[in-house]
Amino acid sequence: xxxxxxxxxxxxxxxxxxxxxxxxxxxxxxxxxxxxxxxxxxxxxxxxxxxxxxxxxxxxxxxxxxxxxxxxxxxxxxxxxxxxxxxxxxxxxxxxxxxxxxxxxxxxxxxxxxxxxxxxxxxxxxxxxxxxxxxxxxxxxxxxxxxxxxxxxxxxxxxxxxxxxxxxxxxxxxxxxxxxxxxxxxxxxxxxxxxxxxxxxxxxxxxxxxxxxxxxxxxxxxxxxxxxxxxxxxxxxxxxxxxxxxxxxxxxxxxxxxxxxxx
Amino acid sequence: xxxxxxxxxxxxxxxxxxxxxxxxxxxxxxxxxxxxxxxxxxxxxxxxxxxxxxxxxxxxxxxxxxxxxxxxxxxxxxxxxxxxxxxxxxxxxxxxxxxxxxxxxxxxxxxxxxxxxxxxxxxxxxxxxxxxxxxxxxxxxxxxxxxxxxxxxxxxxxxxxxxxxxxxxxxxxxxxxxxxxxxxxxxxxxxxxxxxxxxxxxxxxxxxxxxxxxxxxxxxxxxxxxxxxxxxxxxxxxxxxxxxxxxxxxxxxxxxxxxxxxxxxxxxxxxxxxxxxxxxxxxxxxxxxxxxxxxxxxxxxxxxxxxxxxxxxxxxxxxxxxxxx
Numbered sequence: 001x002x003x004x005x006x007x008x009x010x011x012x013x014x015x016x017x018x019x020x021x022x023x024x025x026x027x028x029x030x031x032x033x034x035x036x037x038x039x040x041x042x043x044x045x046x047x048x049x050x051x052x053x054x055x056x057x058x059x060x061x062x063x064x065x066x067x068x069x070x071x072x073x074x075x076x077x078x079x080x081x082x083x084x085x086x087x088x089x090x091x092x093x094x095x096x097x098x099x100x101x102x103x104x105x106x107x108x109x110x111x112x113x114x115x116x117x118x119x120x121x122x123x124x125x126x127x128x129x130x131x132x133x134x135x136x137x138x139x140x141x142x143x144x145x146x147x148x149x150x151x152x153x154x155x156x157x158x159x160x161x162x163x164x165x166x167x168x169x170x171x172x173x174x175x176x177x178x179x180x181x182x183x184x185x186x187x188x189x190x191x192x193x194x195x196x197x198x199x200x201x202x203x204x205x206x207x208x209x210x211x212x213x214x215x216x217x218x219x220x221x222x223x224x225x226x227x228x229x230x231x232x233x234x235x236x237x238x239x240x241x242x243x244x245x246x247x248x249x250x251x252x253x254x255x256x257x258x259x260x261x262x263x
Numbered sequence: 264x265x266x267x268x269x270x271x272x273x274x275x276x277x278x279x280x281x282x283x284x285x286x287x288x289x290x291x292x293x294x295x296x297x298x299x300x301x302x303x304x305x306x307x308x309x310x311x312x313x314x315x316x317x318x319x320x321x322x323x324x325x326x327x328x329x330x331x332x333x334x335x336x337x338x339x340x341x342x343x344x345x346x347x348x349x350x351x352x353x354x355x356x357x358x359x360x361x362x363x364x365x366x367x368x369x370x371x372x373x374x375x376x377x378x379x380x381x382x383x384x385x386x387x388x389x390x391x392x393x394x395x396x397x398x399x400x401x402x403x404x405x406x407x408x409x410x411x412x413x414x415x416x417x418x419x420x421x422x423x424x425x426x427x428x429x430x431x432x433x434x435x436x437x438x439x440x441x442x443x444x445x446x447x448x449x450x451x452x453x454x455x456x457x458x459x460x461x462x463x464x465x466x467x468x469x470x471x472x473x474x475x476x477x478x479x480x481x482x483x484x485x486x487x488x489x490x491x492x493x494x495x496x497x498x499x500x501x502x503x504x505x506x507x508x509x510x511x512x513x514x515x516x517x518x519x520x521x522x523x524x525x526x527x528x529x530x531x532x533x534x535x536x537x538x539x540x541x542x543x544x545x546x547x548x549x550x551x552x553x554x555x556x557x558x559x560x561x562x563x564x565x566x567x568x569x570x571x572x573x574x575x576x577x578x579x580x581x582x583x584x585x586x587x588x
Contacts, residue, residue, distance in 0.1 A: 039451035039452070039453065039454075040422075040451055140539075140542045153541065154539060154540060154541035156539045156540075156541070157539060157541055157542075184314035184315055184478065185314065185478065185480075185519060185522045185523060186314065186518060186519060186522045186536075186537045187314075187539065188522065188524075189522040189524075189534060189536050189537075190536055190537075190539065192524075193536055211451065211452070212524060213452075213526040214523065214524025214525055214526040215524045216526075217524065217525060217526050217527055217528045217530075218524050218525065218528075218532075237528045238528050238529070241526070241527060241528050241529075242529075251453060252452060252453065253526070254456075255452040255453045255455065255456040256452055256481075256526045257452075257455075257456075257459075257479065257481035257482045257484070257485055258481055258525070258526055258527075259480060259481045259484055259508060259520065259523055259525075260484065260508065261508065261509060
């Protein structure tokens with residue numbers, strides 16, 4: 001496979017000795033949407049942060065681990081080089097946009113900041129790109145809402161702003177960590193639809209971290225299942241739901257509450 | 264509904280105090296709960312569903328008088344709860360207990376499990392000393408923990424175990440009525456499935472009457488006999504769980520049901536995606552509150568004539584929509 005993101009033997013240990021990610025390997029093809037599922041504490045968020053190199057000094061990534069993005073070895077980069085990667089080649093969408101956005105900065109400026117940090121000199125041109133991206137992300141009246149502060153927007157619109165920020169430089173990979181979990185179910189449907197549409201348009205590969213198997217079934221082509229830091233199953237979604245190979249996957253599938261149309 | 268209701272609520276209205284803005288005149292805060300009525304028959308479970316801010320928790324708190332409603336009537340086993348004060352109210356409180364969503368914040372970190380459970384017994388002077396210890400041991404086994412867990416502290420327990428402690432704490436007082444406010448929402452699916460199974464066993468065994476508040480419709484279908492759907496402070500549809508899931512009549516209920524992701528890749532659900540509330544704009548004064556977001560093809564001026572009343576459409580199904588009739 002011509003992988004855009006290739007993770008080999010990723011092993012993460014927190015200060016204090018907890019081994020949160022345990023020898024995990026997987027690869028993603030360009031434009032693919034892959035679900036990463038597991039329960040709280042299974043290591044899925046740690047994995048996402050490790051790939052983004054956002055864990056800082058509280059965690060140690062084993063020396064044998066490899067993360068390559070478009071053939072470039074990320075774990076060998078220094079922080080300055082990594083800053084050039086984040087946002088431009090790979091970006092992240094977090095669960096709680098209210099916490100991830102800067103509360104005292106207008107949302108248009110926050111998106112424009114990404115553009116400027118990666119080389120755009122003109123303030124005006126950066127803001128224009130931010131507004132154009134907000135429009136693609138389905139923010140109505142983006143020219144006006146660019147001047148809003150996060151608290152002036154609804155949860156759904158804030159998440160659209162986060163997605164605009166992640167996609168504005170057309171990265172090859174997005175890591176979306178529970179992007180719809182904090183949202184109401186009708187808003188969740190809007191955001192999921194948006195992610196799928198933008199992913200199709202821009203050919204960005206998405207690693208969708210979630211605890212909701214329903215979202216995986218609807219949005220992803222492949223799924224990875226984590227438990228206690230280890231990858232227990234990786235399979236195409238159809239196969240995973242029809243014939244789970246690992247007993248834990250089967251247990252998860254049995255536990256998911258489903259709506260029966262005729263009682 | 265058949266049988267005498269244990270709980271009956273009519274015309275409940277709660278309005279939070281006016282929001283003051285830093286500048287300007289401030290918003291006149293809309294009522295959080297408006298004209299909410301329902302009954303819960305003994306031994307049955309009514310689920311109150313809706314999205315965040317729709318007023319489901321406010322309704323439950325007002326009915327327990329944890330906050331004071333502005334108007335309306337709440338009857339518990341025939342007694343007018345809103346007229347009770349002091350000792351009489353306290354006596355009724357023992358019979359109504361609540362379990363909250365987050366067992367990480369609802370348990371006092373400085374009390375051991377045993378102390379937390381015994382606290383209610385002492386407050387209501389039901390048991391003390393050895394009798395209290397025996398009662399604690401009994402409810403702990405009822406929620407499938409062990410007697411030895413009485414000595415442990417919340418931080419030593421997992422999320423699922425903590426929620427069992429919160430349930431044990433409520434059950435220790437032998438209540439007839441239990442409010443479960445998003446009591447399984449914070450739990451992982453495998454834990455959630457086990458706690459839901461525990462609920463079903465306990466409510467059947469003790470004949471409990473339950474108000475189950477949740478936003479997850481799939482969970483609701485597992486536990487509820489009746490369902491009331493709230494939107495912007497009002498009940499927009501109320502029916503038996505069977506009717507509501509098989510033949511929802513309100514466009515909001517239909518959209519809510521269609522929005523739930525289906526954990527089966529072979530099923531491509533037909534989805535009604537509602538516009539964002541902030542985008543659709545505020546509801547018209549005096550008209551149907553759902554009007555700006557409503558996907559109903561024949562919505563028209565008739566929807567704006569007034570608040571659609573919750574009307575009986577047969578088979579004990581009530582719908583607040585002039586087009587859903």
